Amino acid sequence: MERTLRSSEPQLKGESLVGFSGPDTFPPILDSKLAAKLLHCTVNEVQKLAREGIIPANRAPNGRWKFSRDALIAWCVGR
Structure with a gap:
């Protein structure tokens, strides 16, 4: 079943993020792709920073990284 986006939801188009x-x-909670967009880097870089404990992140039970938007912003400001 395909999920339909509401008109107010941001949409990914190519490499740009429309709506943000x-x-x-x-x-408030980001996956690796959105965290990479927020930090202006690649998904691989975000995951490496998370594995090394450089950026605040948590692993979900399914093994995927989850990031708090506010924690990432605070990390950027405090650098």
Whole structure:
């Protein structure tokens, strides 16, 4: 079953993220792809930083990384 996006939800188009005009418009919990968009880097870089404990992250039971938008913003400001 395909999920339909509501018109208010951001949409990925190619490498650009349509619908996010600033950090506060990202959802509060991010996956690796959205964290990479927020930090302006690649998914592989985000996952490496998470594995090394450099950025705040948590592993979900399915093994995927989850990131708090606010924690990532605080990390960026405190660098």
